[in-house]
């Protein structure tokens with residue numbers, strides 16, 4: 001998906017031109033993956049463009065930074081305000097994607113990151129459906145990856161650390177090369193964890209099951225938590241539970257959730273149709289409710305929106 005440049009990128013407190021938002025080749029994070037980041041979306045609502053769960057994302061950015069012992073030289077409020085200003089300055093509209101990045105800059109080499117300068121950037125650009133309109137409408141094909149998810153005692157899977165995403169990239173390439181849309185990763189001990197950039201839900205006996213984040217090595221997704229709330233409000237039972245690959249084969253429905261991907265039905269796992277091979281009724285209902293939520297059409301969830309006025 002080629003990037004569509006916008007006007008400005010926020011870098012360390014200033015708006016700089018897109019083309020000038022560059023770093024030195026000896027930037028520490030480029031070599032060792034020592035940064036943390038977020039992925040956020042903004043949508044058009046009846047009251048103007050709004051960023052979905054902005055504060056929760058920025059708080060998770062700080063939580064990730066804490067794990068990596070990075071002191072972000074801004075407050076949550078400052079980065080919330082900078083994000084809103086960035087969307088406004090660039091005149092961005094429905095579905096745009098926002099990427100805050102905290103990285104260690106130029107000045108030191110070697111594996112001790114502590115002396116490195118902490119740098120912060122926020123970029124935003126128009127971004128369509130991450131897994132394609134066809135995937136959103138009819139579901140994606142998935143394959144269990146030969147790559148395992150990280151062991152949480154090898155790297156902190158609860159944090160969004162930049163370097164950790166080599167695992168996702170390897171799994172994504174393998175899935176695409178094999179003719180599948182997305183990979184599903186198993187945890188180090190063989191339970192279902194998540195996809196390369198999305199959490200996973202299945203429907204079993206009419207209720208929703210999603211892997212427990214701490215023991216599966218999955219990220220605690222903000223979309224996952226949003227869908228959990230929406231599903232409970234619609235009367236569904238939602239449980240965080242261990243699952244194994246055959247639970248995916250036996251599922252009545254399955255879908256994945258993520259800020260970039262949104263809510264996407266899983267059509268097949270390892271060449272086995274999920275249910276009928278078409279998006280199921282619960283998946284469709286939750287997908288619709290999620291889209292209505294992010295676009296400010298459901299009063300109950302209005303607190304999740306930060307308006308870009």
Ligand code: PMP
Pocket residue numbers: 039168194195196197198199218219220221222223224257258259260
């Ligand atoms: N798992 C991984 C590995 C991810 O990168 C993401 C995207 N941030 C998710 C799950 C979904 O998280 P969220 O719903 O907060 O975007």
